[in-house]
Amino acid sequence: MPKKIFFTPGPSALYYTVEEHIKSALKAQIPEISHRSTTFQAIYEEAVTNLRELLALPGNFHIAFVASATEIWERLIQNLVVDHSLHLVNGAFSKRFGEISAELGRKVSVYQSEEGQVPLIKDISADEAPELVAITQNETSTGVHFPQENVKALRERFPDAILAMDVVSSIPTTIDFDSIDSFYFSVQKCFGLPAGLGVWIYNDRCLNKAETIREGTQSIGSYHALPKLHASGLKNQTPETPNVLNIFLLAKVARDMLDKGLDMIIRETNYKSAVLYQMLEQHAKLSPFVKDKALRSKTVIVADVDGDSSTIIDPISKKGMIIGTGYGPHKKSQIRIASFPTHSKEQIELLADQIALLS
Amino acid sequence: MPKKIFFTPGPSALYYTVEEHIKSALKAQIPEISHRSTTFQAIYEEAVTNLRELLALPGNFHIAFVASATEIWERLIQNLVVDHSLHLVNGAFSKRFGEISAELGRKVSVYQSEEGQVPLIKDISADEAPELVAITQNETSTGVHFPQENVKALRERFPDAILAMDVVSSIPTTIDFDSIDSFYFSVQKCFGLPAGLGVWIYNDRCLNKAETIREGTQSIGSYHALPKLHASGLKNQTPETPNVLNIFLLAKVARDMLDKGLDMIIRETNYKSAVLYQMLEQHAKLSPFVKDKALRSKTVIVADVDGDSSTIIDPISKKGMIIGTGYGPHKKSQIRIASFPTHSKEQIELLADQIALLS
Secondary structure, eight states: OOOOEEOOSSSOOOOTTHHHHHHHHHHTTGGGSOTTSHHHHHHHHHHHHHHHHHHTOOTTEEEEEESOHHHHHHHHHHHHOSSEEEEEESSHHHHHHHHHHHHTTOEEEEEEOSTTSOOOGGGSOTTOOOSEEEEESBOTTTOBBOOHHHHHHHHHHOTTSEEEEEOTTTOSSOOOTTTOSEEEEETTSTTOOOSOOEEEEEEHHHHHHHHHHHHSSSOOOSTTOHHHHHHHHHTTOOSSOOOHHHHHHHHHHHHHHHHHOHHHHHHHHHHHHHHHHHHHHHOSSEEESOOSGGGBOSSEEEEEESSOTHHHHHHHHHTTEEOEEOSGGGTTTEEEEEOOTTSOHHHHHHHHHHHHTTO | OOOOEEOOSSSOOOOTTHHHHHHHHHHTTGGGSOTTSHHHHHHHHHHHHHHHHHHTOOTTEEEEEESOHHHHHHHHHHHHOSSEEEEEESSHHHHHHHHHHHHTTOEEEEEEOSTTSOOOGGGSOTTOOOSEEEEESBOTTTOBBOOHHHHHHHHHHOTTSEEEEEOTTTOSSOOOTTTOSEEEEETTSTTOOOSOOEEEEEEHHHHHHHHHHHHSSSOOOSTTOHHHHHHHHHTTOOSSOOOHHHHHHHHHHHHHHHHHOHHHHHHHHHHHHHHHHHHHHHOSSEEESOOSGGGBOSSEEEEEESSOTHHHHHHHHHTTEEOEEOSGGGTTTEEEEEOOTTSOHHHHHHHHHHHHTTO
């Protein structure tokens, strides 16, 4: 049976080179080596070096490996917030981050837009003074993009806060390092790796803040406290036995992406999203959920369905292509299509053609 | 080049069926499926069912999947200790657990034996009333085994405390469920899987205690708070996107171990450890680090080396067999040999013969 193509928004299709890299890893016995060996340190260094180059990371930004983006939400709060975080909510995942902060006992301010839009800076109460401001660049649940000019405006409004951005379904992309202090992602979406690894990128401000909190009475956690992750990272190691295989795969896929070129990846992403949105605009039963074009995610495309989402999902599935349901309450009324770096222009064109036939 | 055989105490050799299971997983596109799909739920259920059978788990014990045994240390303290934990230390890892509790702001009592021994219950101060007592069945750093009768005595001494046992390098084995409330392991040692998954087993007492703490003012964490893990587990899901591939592999390897039979695994473990200790007793340059035979781990065998550990490790490595250095300060003065279920009797005999030749 030919393999299915997963256009689901995470986990999604593996990056097209991953299967070969897994076979190489098994041949080289990577899962069997010690995480304290020089062989592992070389793999760690390769992953960090390739990611730094791919993301054009400035010297004051650092990379740590944890288990998931969900873990990073918890670590951001533990390490960077004594009392108060502020969350701009453009979908279910940005909302969930706020809930995690509350579960950890912090005071939480939540600004939520109407569905399909983003909360505006001008709506934020004048007396807010959060230690951390959380935004989500591309919401995987709604396909709502948080525009770069809004990020810049947030930085101006909160110059002293840590600005943390979820890039879980937008990376690799260009990042405005002057506006952002931390950004993070899990690897099973845009990087097309098996799930089980989170990548946390943070600058010196974050590290200093964590060290300052640690000097007080509040715990910043234990094995994954930021200063501990940072100190281990300087030795190309992790505090615990990590997901060695995934760090190896990340090193390899980041290299493959570098060989292709970030410019090319971004150009293709633009083209593929144009194909998908154009199809949706012309479709009798489908329409883009996000009306404002400036707010449309180019990597997770969400559409309202006239009728039940299964009337689109099921026939497409029979063609060997798996697309996502709507998220949460929209499960039956929306579809979600991932257009990640592993998805070729031809695959997206084929998918768009097949969905168009269901008009 | 023929593959090396890893006798290192973790990560160690992959279970001999793992490579084929990884290939099957790729063929079935397991890393690409949604962690909210019924396909994933079936995999989760299979892993739990097989583990329950392998460990002969009673109905009041439950299984949760997290990222590592190190994470489980943090979650045990967050969820089960408001104020005070007590740690019986027989090596570096049991010691580290105590440090994690302290980093999380708890009061910590540590009872540490002389090296190569276990702390005795009679040495514990009469006024100790910890909420959690931590023990390590087989210390991976020292090869010191914590005997079952001492566990029983601990239960009598602390009937109201949670007794938590690290079984990271002893599982699968028979567990005295009347003495223990929680036990846990990571999968890269005895189960021979790639690293990146921790298995936390807990009984209803643990769950009740976590729920009681949650009702107070202290946070029990967020996405991996025990009640949340438990509620997700009842739906055969995890709160976050987990290491799907490893949960799949765990289901398969647990089934392979069941097919072999726990009795057979234990019998072989006994035989293999006898071969190794006998070789050590007769060796001119090596001697078992643990003198008391009742305290000798059968899965991680630690030996003092007369001279530098490299004089043993290097020539054995040239034969294609990788054994571990000593841990921490003993790096150059000891060797560590893992004898896990994946290591066949023939492999252990071969290793023992080759080391004996270095006498």
